[in-house]
Structures are given as structure tokens and as C-alpha cells.
Amino acid sequence: MSISRGDLEPPLESSEMVSSESLRSLHPAAIRQLIRTRKLGTRSTSGMAEGYKQANIVILHKGLADDFEKFCHANSGPLPLLYRSQPGEWKCTILTDNSDIRTDCPQYCKFQCGNLTGYKSDLLEYTKEMEDMTTFYLGCSFAFEQAILKAGVPIRNVEQKRNVSMYKTSVPCREVGRFQCNMVVSMRPVPEGKLDAVAQATHPARDVHGAPVHIGHPGLIGIQDLSRPDYGDPVQPHQGDVPVFWACGVTGVEAVQSCKPPLAFTHSPGRMFITDCKRNESSPVPNTDPPETVQTFCISQNPLHYSVASAAAVQKIRALECHIGADPGDRGIKALFIQDELLKASLCMSHAASVLITTGFPTHFNQDPPEETDGPPGAIAMAAMLQALKKQVAIVTDHRALEMNKKIIEDAVEQGILNTPIPLLSFQDDSQDSALRFLCHDGNPKTPRYDHLVAIEHAGRAADGNYYNMWKVNIKHLVNPIDNLFTTASTIPGIMTTGIGEGGNELGMGKVKEAVRKCMPRGELVACDVGDDFAITAGVSNWGGYAVACALYILNCCPIHDRYLRKAVGFPRHSEQDSWASALPTVTKEKKLLELLVKYGIQSGKTGNLGIEVKGLPFYDTHSAMIQQLAEITL
Structure with missing residues (x-):
């Protein structure tokens, strides 16, 4: 009955x-x-x-x-x-x-x-x-x-x-x-x-x-x-x-x-x-949450989904966002800034069970390899935290760079930068439904493989269909159409997307393309035309990846967000906080990773130097100081 x-x-x-x-x-x-x-x-x-x-x-x-x-x-x-x-x-x-x-x-x-x-x-x-x-x-x-x-x-x-x-x-x-x-x-x-x-x-x-x-x-x-x-x-x-x-x-x-x-x-x-x-009398059920203010944020419109966090966690993540917005290259990136994109993207990733990351910008089109040192470190920092949170994570890269990235990942595991390898994939758009089949089981949009796609410092398609570095050089011959994964994802309910960049020609930064065209050098030509749900602007894209890793840590340590994630069933995951903390980016780990990139001939984006610098900025004391500042905010 x-x-x-x-x-x-x-x-x-x-x-x-x-x-x-x-x-x-x-x-x-x-x-x-x-x-x-x-x-x-x-x-x-x-x-x-x-x-x-x-x-x-x-x-x-x-x-x-x-x-x-x-x-x-x-x-x-x-x-x-x-x-x-x-x-x-x-x-x-x-x-x-x-x-x-x-x-x-x-x-x-x-x-x-x-x-x-x-x-x-x-x-x-x-x-x-x-x-x-x-x-x-x-x-x-x-x-x-x-x-x-x-x-x-x-x-x-x-x-x-x-x-x-x-x-x-x-x-x-x-x-x-x-x-x-x-x-x-x-x-x-x-x-x-x-x-x-x-x-x-x-x-x-x-x-x-x-x-x-x-x-x-x-x-x-x-x-x-x-x-x-x-x-x-x-x-x-x-x-x-x-x-x-x-x-x-x-x-x-x-x-x-x-x-x-x-x-x-x-x-x-x-x-x-x-x-x-x-109602206000004492209860045998203790409230172990701190006396915090709860804040709600919309993280998806299709389907409609809100998340929650404490005001203290939100304040920390906003501080992270403020710090990565520093503009040491004086490029005018503040024109691309949208408040709380880091917060909303991180909330969304916190709910995701599986995340696909792409990176790799072939800035040095006449070199082998043509990649720069901005992007891969931030991608690996995010992947390390996602793995620590027990999420499925994979990286998709241009096919020509697949073997090199496999070796970098193997070395990163060997040197303790990563605990476990990250699966590496490539994507070729060889049929009308290639992107749908790549993203979803049997090409069925009701059964996606990934809940969230993240592009960090990956070349983005411009309005004319080409891909440009910041010197207006067309590098389309070096780039697989990974953009198609992001545009297809936008049609599949439940898959959200994030772009991380600092020049406006990166995949996902199409969300701020009008500001790029108006305010960035050569923006009218190079601006990415593909927009993501969230666009995180950082002075160096790696910093955006570091900040996402830190924000995920903050959220999962927040009792209010943790309870919402597990729907108030089961027990808090306090015992796992040490493993989460060990996955955070550190000066030591990021220096080792840059040394690995140099080992494989990957050069600094602005100067072409083969050394531990990113965007022409030395690791000490520019990048190391940023990593330390993010850690201080986080911990």
C-alpha cells in the first residue's frame, strides 16, 4: 500500500x-x-x-x-x-x-x-x-x-x-x-x-x-x-x-x-x-557550524542551480581574486575583470564530479615546442586539488603536444608535484558530432562525461576563425579546435565552462570580448570570440589556476558549504583537510614544475627566455611572492 x-x-x-x-x-x-x-x-x-x-x-x-x-x-x-x-x-x-x-x-x-x-x-x-x-x-x-x-x-x-x-x-x-x-x-x-x-x-x-x-x-x-x-x-x-x-x-x-x-x-x-x-530553546542537537552569515550564489542557469558558502569563505576568495588581478606587465587587464567570477567558477567546480582542463598556448610559433610557461603550471595546480577532493579530472591538449605533456606529468608525479598521474587526451574534430561524442557517453547529452570544462591559457578562436598570439600572428596551424568542445558544452544542460586568461585571446575570454577589443592592444583582431560561463582574469594565467585551487580548498573547509555539498547526510570531511592542504600550490612545487618545463624546452611567453620565468617575469620574487600571498589568504 x-x-x-x-x-x-x-x-x-x-x-x-x-x-x-x-x-x-x-x-x-x-x-x-x-x-x-x-x-x-x-x-x-x-x-x-x-x-x-x-x-x-x-x-x-x-x-x-x-x-x-x-x-x-x-x-x-x-x-x-x-x-x-x-x-x-x-x-x-x-x-x-x-x-x-x-x-x-x-x-x-x-x-x-x-x-x-x-x-x-x-x-x-x-x-x-x-x-x-x-x-x-x-x-x-x-x-x-x-x-x-x-x-x-x-x-x-x-x-x-x-x-x-x-x-x-x-x-x-x-x-x-x-x-x-x-x-x-x-x-x-x-x-x-x-x-x-x-x-x-x-x-x-x-x-x-x-x-x-x-x-x-x-x-x-x-x-x-x-x-x-x-x-x-x-x-x-x-x-x-x-x-x-x-x-x-x-x-x-x-x-x-x-x-x-x-x-x-x-x-x-x-x-x-x-x-x-x-524554537529558541536549547536543543539536544548541537549546531557545530560557526555563527556565520550564509550567502547564496547562482552557479548555473541551465539547469538552475545555486550554491552556498559562509561570508568568511566568500571574503577569502574575493581577496584571492583581488590579488591575482595585479597587473605587473601593465597591460590594462582590469578592464576585463568581472567580480566574483573566481568565486562562482570555484563553487561550480566544487559541485562537479568530473572536470576537463585544457591548456597550452603556442606563442612561439617558430620554435619547437611552441608552448609558453604560462598555463600548464596553473592547470596542474587545479588538477592536483581536484584529485585531492576525489573528483575525476583529465587534461585535453593539442595532439602535437600530447607526448611532451605525458612526460611532464610523469616527471611531476615522480618529483612529488602530483600524487597520481592525470589522464591526458587529445581532440580532433573529424565529424559533425565529434565534440558531442567526446563530451558525452555514446553522444547522449543526457549522460555527459564531464560536469565542468576549464581552459587556462589556451589559444581561443577569434571572430574570423583564426587563432592569434598577441603579436597578431595567426597560429591556427598549431591549434586543435578544442573551442568546439566548449561551444558544444554550452548546449548541454549540466556542463559548465570556465576560461582563465590575461590578454583576451585565450579560450573562454569571449565573455569579455567587447572590453578586449576596446581596451587591449590589438584587441580588435585577436580577441577570442568563444565565451565561457565564467571568465577569470589574472595578471598571469597561472595565478588564476593557483587561485582556483586555493578557492576549492577554502570552500571544502567551510562547514556551511561542506554540509550543502553532502546534502546534510553523512559526516563532515574534516579528516581529509590535511590531504587537501598538501595539494595546494607552494613555492617549492611550482619552482620544480617550471624547471620541468624548461627541461622540455618550453620558454617564457613574452621574452622567449628558457628559464624559470613566466610572461617575462622572474619566478623570484614575482611569482613566488604571489604564491605565498595566496597561501597566506587561504590558510
């Missing part, structure tokens, strides 16, 4: 109707009395006893209680444990002065061997069985509704007098014993301009699910149709609303079904146990 909205919404007799306004201001004890005497029917408790905590209920045989408690602690976002009763304990004195769990929910679900076998208005007939059963009281998001309203955020389901919408997701909870299920979330449409406010209002409320776990397109967490919730009612959004999702205690219902106990009970979704505890 499956739970349907019709089953959960039996009609109320008119004599039993109590106004929503009066229920909002009633004390919880009075509402529990109405529930016991069946004066409320089976309506949702959303909006009742304003300012007081409500609880999800799971009742299991005592033999399963220890594992379920561990399951709650392992997945504290959806299952914040307020109290675990003793077997046969009907009252919950820690949460109420006078209560009886057998009678004080408007409706209960009965499960047998994991199957829903009925709905009950009370559990008195199961008193004997419940003497050997343990009740778990779990925090409920209804309790933070007052905080949301106080922050000036409308609650659409309350406005529409409907139960909150709840959905099963594709997000797996951390498994414990026989308890294994995917998370359930509640959804509230929120005006776009109120996203920061709603995240900040709910962030401290860890005992009632805390901050959102996803903001944006429902398909990213496995929800196909918002108009068909698995539990609760569909809620109509207003123009400009964004779907915001919180971990939901109905996950406990899914956990019961996965465990398949002979007998179990839960509250009926949306019909909660109302406690006497006020």
Missing part, C-alpha cells in the same frame, strides 16, 4: 473545524488536547502553535533502536534526534509537560514488514505491542516557519492552506545496519531576492533540519515533477520563485520501509507531534 495525498487528507466534518488563525496562537498542550478528542481531524500541523517545535515520530521495536539512533546521527540533516524514549515510555518529559505518544499525533501510519497497511487516529489498541517499542522524536521544519516569516520570506503552502510538499530524492543516506534509504526533502518556493534571508534564517536551526540542502532545479536531486509530491500537497509558486529544499524527517518513513520490521509506526507526513519547547 503506497501513501497518497488522498489517503492523507480525509475530509473534516464541519463541526470539527477550528480556524487556522486560532491554531496558530494556541499553546501546544491545547492543540494536543484537540487532537486527542479528534477535534482537528487529520489536517496538517503546519502553522500551528507558532514558535514551538514540532517532531516527526518513528516507533520501532527496541531491538532496532540502537541502529536507528546511529542512523539518525549519521544523517542528522533529515533526522535530527530530539529524544529517544525507553521501551513503553508514552510520555516525553524532555519535550512536553503532558503528552501521550499513542494519541497526540493527528494521524499515524502503520507498517508491517515495510509495507504501509493502514492509517490510525491513535495507537491505543497497540499498547501491549508498544511496551517493547521505542519512540524516536525527530526535529521538523515546521518549527522554523516563524523564523522564515520574521525574515520577510513568504511561506507559500501556509498562504495556500496546504500541507508542505515533500519528495523522495536520489540522495542516499549513510547506511547503518538494515536502515538504508534515500533522503526525503520538503520544498518551499522562495522569491529569488529572499534566498540569502531564508538560508540565514534556517541555518542555526540544526535541530529542525537547518539550512537548505538544495536550491534550484529539482532534477538535480532526482525529483521529476514538482506538481506531484510523494507526500503532502502540491504548492503553487509565484512568478520569480525558486524551489528551495530542506532535509525532511519523513526520511524516517523511508527508513522504516527499508528495514522491513514486523511492526512499526510513524506519524503521517505533515501531521506532527507538537512539543512545548520554544
Whole structure:
């Protein structure tokens, strides 16, 4: 038997109707009395006893209680444990002065061997069985509704007098014993301009699910149709609303079904146990996050996706962005600068499971090799951090440079610059769908191989179809059309792109091509015409790569961002911070890498010198000082 909205919404007799306004201001004890005497029917408790905590209920045989408690602690976002009763304990004195769990929910679900076998208005007939059963009281998001309203955020389901919408997701909870299920979330449409406010209002409320776990397109967490919730009612959004999702205690219902106990009970979704505890009272669920301001940022429009980070993390990344914007060559790069491109690109990469990087600019068209020392060090710095974060990462390069880059990667591993090799690929555009087949499994845009493409100091195609260095020399014969991967990626939902450059002729810098044409030397001819989602401008492109590596470290060390990444299931990844820190760029590692490039005949971009310099700037004290400054900001 499956739970349907019709089953959960039996009609109320008119004599039993109590106004929503009066229920909002009633004390919880009075509402529990109405529930016991069946004066409320089976309506949702959303909006009742304003300012007081409500609880999800799971009742299991005592033999399963220890594992379920561990399951709650392992997945504290959806299952914040307020109290675990003793077997046969009907009252919950820690949460109420006078209560009886057998009678004080408007409706209960009965499960047998994991199957829903009925709905009950009370559990008195199961008193004997419940003497050997343990009740778990779990925090409920209804309790933070007052905080949301106080922050000036409308609650659409309350406005529409409907139960909150709840959905099963594709997000797996951390498994414990026989308890294994995917998370359930509640959804509230929120005006776009109120996203920061709603995240900040709910962030401290860890005992009632805390901050959102996803903001944006429902398909990213496995929800196909918002108009068909698995539990609760569909809620109509207003123009400009964004779907915001919180971990939901109905996950406990899914956990019961996965465990398949002979007998179990839960509250009926949306019909909660109302406690006497006020929202601002101390909780048995500690908030381990710092008292930080939460900020939200849109990182994708197709599909719509927002990410979050603490104000402290954002401030650090903005400081990184400011430092890499130094212009030692006095080229006027500030005209190309767009604020927060480093932040948004790094947030986006933090969510990616797989990243493809390209680099290599054949500046020295009459030399062998024609590459310059700007680009590969920044690419390898990003790849090292992405690998440390356990993401899939590969580098695609021009075919003529493939073997040389393989040797550089091998040497970098041998010298400890990289922990493991980076897969190297090349791309030739030999058919109409070459780019699509390269980017997606079987050429299917619904199954991309990569979530994010990054170009750092790679030649970009100009408006006339050619590729130019900054001396206006056409180097098209040395460049594979890797641009086509980026233009094709822009048509595939879910693949985002970033370009890193400093002259405007690099792949991805087409996002700022008008500024390049207007402000950069020879910009009218050499400006890249291919734009990326994010364009990071740096005084030296390597610096942009270093900054991305540092920003990824900052984000993954941020408790607010970490919780959002893992959707509040599982445990924080604090133990991995040492390995992340060891992947950061250092003066020693970057000097070794430049020496490797020199070994293979790669020269400085501006001067053509074969030495440890980049863009004609000596490693000491220009590049070394930048690396040290970025490390100081980061750590």
C-alpha cells in the first residue's frame, strides 16, 4: 500500500473545524488536547502553535533502536534526534509537560514488514505491542516557519492552506545496519531576492533540519515533477520563485520501509507531534557550524542551480581574486575583470564530479615546442586539488603536444608535484558530432562525461576563425579546435565552462570580448570570440589556476558549504583537510614544475627566455611572492 495525498487528507466534518488563525496562537498542550478528542481531524500541523517545535515520530521495536539512533546521527540533516524514549515510555518529559505518544499525533501510519497497511487516529489498541517499542522524536521544519516569516520570506503552502510538499530524492543516506534509504526533502518556493534571508534564517536551526540542502532545479536531486509530491500537497509558486529544499524527517518513513520490521509506526507526513519547547530553546542537537552569515550564489542557469558558502569563505576568495588581478606587465587587464567570477567558477567546480582542463598556448610559433610557461603550471595546480577532493579530472591538449605533456606529468608525479598521474587526451574534430561524442557517453547529452570544462591559457578562436598570439600572428596551424568542445558544452544542460586568461585571446575570454577589443592592444583582431560561463582574469594565467585551487580548498573547509555539498547526510570531511592542504600550490612545487618545463624546452611567453620565468617575469620574487600571498589568504 503506497501513501497518497488522498489517503492523507480525509475530509473534516464541519463541526470539527477550528480556524487556522486560532491554531496558530494556541499553546501546544491545547492543540494536543484537540487532537486527542479528534477535534482537528487529520489536517496538517503546519502553522500551528507558532514558535514551538514540532517532531516527526518513528516507533520501532527496541531491538532496532540502537541502529536507528546511529542512523539518525549519521544523517542528522533529515533526522535530527530530539529524544529517544525507553521501551513503553508514552510520555516525553524532555519535550512536553503532558503528552501521550499513542494519541497526540493527528494521524499515524502503520507498517508491517515495510509495507504501509493502514492509517490510525491513535495507537491505543497497540499498547501491549508498544511496551517493547521505542519512540524516536525527530526535529521538523515546521518549527522554523516563524523564523522564515520574521525574515520577510513568504511561506507559500501556509498562504495556500496546504500541507508542505515533500519528495523522495536520489540522495542516499549513510547506511547503518538494515536502515538504508534515500533522503526525503520538503520544498518551499522562495522569491529569488529572499534566498540569502531564508538560508540565514534556517541555518542555526540544526535541530529542525537547518539550512537548505538544495536550491534550484529539482532534477538535480532526482525529483521529476514538482506538481506531484510523494507526500503532502502540491504548492503553487509565484512568478520569480525558486524551489528551495530542506532535509525532511519523513526520511524516517523511508527508513522504516527499508528495514522491513514486523511492526512499526510513524506519524503521517505533515501531521506532527507538537512539543512545548520554544524554537529558541536549547536543543539536544548541537549546531557545530560557526555563527556565520550564509550567502547564496547562482552557479548555473541551465539547469538552475545555486550554491552556498559562509561570508568568511566568500571574503577569502574575493581577496584571492583581488590579488591575482595585479597587473605587473601593465597591460590594462582590469578592464576585463568581472567580480566574483573566481568565486562562482570555484563553487561550480566544487559541485562537479568530473572536470576537463585544457591548456597550452603556442606563442612561439617558430620554435619547437611552441608552448609558453604560462598555463600548464596553473592547470596542474587545479588538477592536483581536484584529485585531492576525489573528483575525476583529465587534461585535453593539442595532439602535437600530447607526448611532451605525458612526460611532464610523469616527471611531476615522480618529483612529488602530483600524487597520481592525470589522464591526458587529445581532440580532433573529424565529424559533425565529434565534440558531442567526446563530451558525452555514446553522444547522449543526457549522460555527459564531464560536469565542468576549464581552459587556462589556451589559444581561443577569434571572430574570423583564426587563432592569434598577441603579436597578431595567426597560429591556427598549431591549434586543435578544442573551442568546439566548449561551444558544444554550452548546449548541454549540466556542463559548465570556465576560461582563465590575461590578454583576451585565450579560450573562454569571449565573455569579455567587447572590453578586449576596446581596451587591449590589438584587441580588435585577436580577441577570442568563444565565451565561457565564467571568465577569470589574472595578471598571469597561472595565478588564476593557483587561485582556483586555493578557492576549492577554502570552500571544502567551510562547514556551511561542506554540509550543502553532502546534502546534510553523512559526516563532515574534516579528516581529509590535511590531504587537501598538501595539494595546494607552494613555492617549492611550482619552482620544480617550471624547471620541468624548461627541461622540455618550453620558454617564457613574452621574452622567449628558457628559464624559470613566466610572461617575462622572474619566478623570484614575482611569482613566488604571489604564491605565498595566496597561501597566506587561504590558510
